[in-house]
Amino acid sequence: MQTELSKRLGVEYAVFGFTPFPAVAAAISRAGGLGVLGAVRYTAPDDLARDLDWIEAHADGRPYGLDVVMPAKKVEGATEADVEAMIPEGHRRFVTETLARYGVPELAPGEAAGWRITGWMEQVARSQLDVALDHPIRLLANALGSPPADVIARAHERGVLVAALAGSARHARKHQEAGIDIVVAQGYEAGGHTGDIASMVLTPEVVEAVDPLPVLAAGGIGSGPQVAAAFSLGAQGVWLGSVWLTTTEADLHSPALTRKLLAAGSGDTVRSRALTGKPARQLRTEWTEAWDDADGPGTLPMPLQGLLVAEAVSRIQKYEVDPLLGTPVGQIVGRMNSERSVQAVFDDLTRGFERAVDRVNRIAGRSAR
Amino acid sequence: MQTELSKRLGVEYAVFGFTPFPAVAAAISRAGGLGVLGAVRYTAPDDLARDLDWIEAHADGRPYGLDVVMPAKKVEGATEADVEAMIPEGHRRFVTETLARYGVPELAPGEAAGWRITGWMEQVARSQLDVALDHPIRLLANALGSPPADVIARAHERGVLVAALAGSARHARKHQEAGIDIVVAQGYEAGGHTGDIASMVLTPEVVEAVDPLPVLAAGGIGSGPQVAAAFSLGAQGVWLGSVWLTTTEADLHSPALTRKLLAAGSGDTVRSRALTGKPARQLRTEWTEAWDDADGPGTLPMPLQGLLVAEAVSRIQKYEVDPLLGTPVGQIVGRMNSERSVQAVFDDLTRGFERAVDRVNRIAGRSAR
The missing domain is CATH 3.20.20.70 (Aldolase class I)
Incomplete structure (x- = not known):
């Protein structure tokens, strides 16, 4: 290859x-x-x-x-604090209320959100x-x-x-x-x-x-x-x-999330602005549904949305709140049905590639090898 | 092949x-x-x-x-008339008003809509x-x-x-x-x-x-x-x-529609319920935008939507009202850039197929033929 x-x-x-x-x-x-x-x-x-x-x-x-x-x-605004100040109060309230509705525990005092958007x-x-x-x-x-x-x-x-x-x-x-x-x-x-x-x-x-x-x-x-x-x-x-x-080899830090990925079908993702403010494909969850709901406040532009939800996402992941728990992933999640080593994925890719080339050669009327 | x-x-x-x-x-x-x-x-x-x-x-x-x-x-309801009766008045008004806003002429008295949904x-x-x-x-x-x-x-x-x-x-x-x-x-x-x-x-x-x-x-x-x-x-x-x-060989009956198809890019389609009530990919037009607009009445379920818009679609097509003129078509519309015979399409398909097989064989380290 x-x-x-x-x-x-x-x-x-x-x-x-x-x-x-x-x-x-x-x-x-x-x-x-x-x-x-x-x-x-x-x-x-x-x-x-x-x-x-x-x-x-x-x-x-x-x-x-x-x-x-x-x-x-x-x-505009050089620091994360400046950007934070641009987030409307109604959106912060929506985050608080949604988390409360699902009983998502707060982080311990002084415990930093493990997942920030500052990389943006x-x-x-x-x-x-x-x-x-x-x-x-x-x-x-x-x-x-x-x-x-x-x-x-x-x-x-x-x-x-x-x-x-x-x-x-x-x-x-x-x-x-x-x-x-x-x-x-x-x-x-x-x-x-x-x-x-x-x-x-x-x-x-x-x-x-x-x-x-x-x-x-x-x-x-x-x-x-x-x-x-x-x-x-x-x-x-x-x-x-x-x-x-x-x-x-992956370290999702969440057995519940791994279980969701292994169980999800190709139709269980959604392209949503919930995570960052730009459309990103991810598992469809009650969290993405809340943001995509016409009756909700809607999402903010990047990078505001990411900052707005950073702590919430950390809390959802830390406490593995199942209906809200998601991650960016593509439609091929439907065939991610077992935990395998990276080497096993490669072996499957290369063997499957060779078989597909054989198939196309047969259809093209060429000798398989 | x-x-x-x-x-x-x-x-x-x-x-x-x-x-x-x-x-x-x-x-x-x-x-x-x-x-x-x-x-x-x-x-x-x-x-x-x-x-x-x-x-x-x-x-x-x-x-x-x-x-x-x-x-x-x-x-439920065996005849087209029975189904017609299920269409809300507000939706009919939206059709009339939208057509009027774009100055779409009416059909001549007694002129049947050329495009019905009865096939459904x-x-x-x-x-x-x-x-x-x-x-x-x-x-x-x-x-x-x-x-x-x-x-x-x-x-x-x-x-x-x-x-x-x-x-x-x-x-x-x-x-x-x-x-x-x-x-x-x-x-x-x-x-x-x-x-x-x-x-x-x-x-x-x-x-x-x-x-x-x-x-x-x-x-x-x-x-x-x-x-x-x-x-x-x-x-x-x-x-x-x-x-x-x-x-x-195609007979779209509309030079304007053919021009739109030839000019459209792969990003110029939308999956909309505007035509039939079920999501169907088609050219994005001001007509699909009106139906997909959150401030509009929204679409009706199949087959009501198709019956509702049948005459309107006929009028838009007959009078080639450009901003509203559309047709079902896939994202490959972006590469439909010239009028060709069906035979020319086939020649292109078969030659392109052989070249693609050559390319994949080279990548797989197999002899090209």
Whole structure:
């Protein structure tokens, strides 16, 4: 499973694995893919440095990458406190009342919310970058918009390829003009922030729009046949995020959430603004339903919504309040039905890919091997 | 491009083309696919008989099929007039006011609405069936729900394979239990009635759910790479509808609508209840926006919405009122950028398919041929 891009990056498989967990990222790289650590959960640069050191020590010398979030639009107000002040009182009341209705306990006094949204702020993303570029990362991905020109230049000076996620061909061309190296075409069915064009349509459209830039297909990919489909559509690699959430190396800190993921069907996700203020696919819960309810206050724009719900999400996760408990995940959650090692996921991907290629060759009237 | 199913049906390519136009259906069959005529526009059985005769005379002896709409739920009230009486006055007023706001002219006195929804009614569908089974059709497809047991039995007696559309694995299994022969897995990106699970996820899920029944992939397919992707995902054929709308054989009766289709991007469709009362993907217009507006009266359930808007849709189409003018179409409308013959579409599909297979073989490390 080799493309020009995978050869350039020195990976055995053109499989890019996005994950918030260092152990998963390292395991993906060890298995022959390229593990990409999501930085959005990190507030303190030292924590990120520690985890990148850990990956470096556990990746067997294989390449890995980092995914940061630099919003295209800056928010006025330099500090988190300034941004907090922009949140309407009615929305805070809605959070309090909804949590009370489900009996969600409060955090202990002085206990910090374990999950903050500060990673969305540009200054935080820049301090993460400084840390990342001190490590031998091979790929820097940006989840929202093109990275600033100086960031791209600094990455290129260090031989780091820069990727950016796009939900439309127009969006992808803007990235190309900004000078990035790889476009991740993120389809409607993907977990997390995503547009409304499905991978089957989006992937070839983006491939044509940014040719000859390499495109990774994201959204709806968790099995070998889906990998083969993405390559059929012109992708030079696949970008998988959801499938790792139920690996044994993942550390969700919530057996209840793992159970929900294993039980969920492909129809049990929703594209909702509840988590960050931009549409992001996640498990459908009574929490997302409350925000998407026409009778509720509705969501706030990014990054206000994320700040508004950060503590609530921490409380829901800590106390595993089942009807409200969710996570970003794509429609492939329907086939995430058992806990497996990252290596087992890779074995399934590569075997399933070979079988799908055999099938297509038979249909095309070519010899299977 | 041969599968067990295409061999069983005696077609050269495992490409199924759904179309409301007899000339397109015949051209698809002549080109080596299986043309499937949509019956929903026909009110009088004689009209359908005439058009099936025409296809029979122009298909060069190749197989063709028919697509009917038998709603799973029957509506109380046997006649169209009874159903009409269930429509609230406020909704009728909204139609009148919206048309007036855009200056849509009325039809001439006595001029019948050219587009009725009577095809949705079970008794109409049954009279269509009688006509169809008098013709040598090879495939009978039902767009909503499983056909009744006696219909399946009658089709099987005549050697006609029965297909049914499904938007979820659960839905597909119900069809299988009803005794149908082929499931059409219709993804979110498809034109017309569709669920919210994208083809990349839905196709393999349905393939696994109804194994060993053959599955056709529908939604997001209009090019060779998309055909190859569908086969990678386990489909035994592809079901294309949108791509034929801008063929030279299609008879949209509206140059303005053809222009809109040629100009539209993949992001210019919406899944709306405006047309029939069930979510159907179509061009986004000021008409769909009016129905989807939270401040409007909202849509009525099927078949009321279709009856409510039938005359309005006729008026909008007849007078080509541009901001309101739309049609069901999938997200692949973004690549429908020129008028081509059905044969040219086939040539593009088959050549693009071969190139996609070459690409995947290279990535898999196999010789290209």
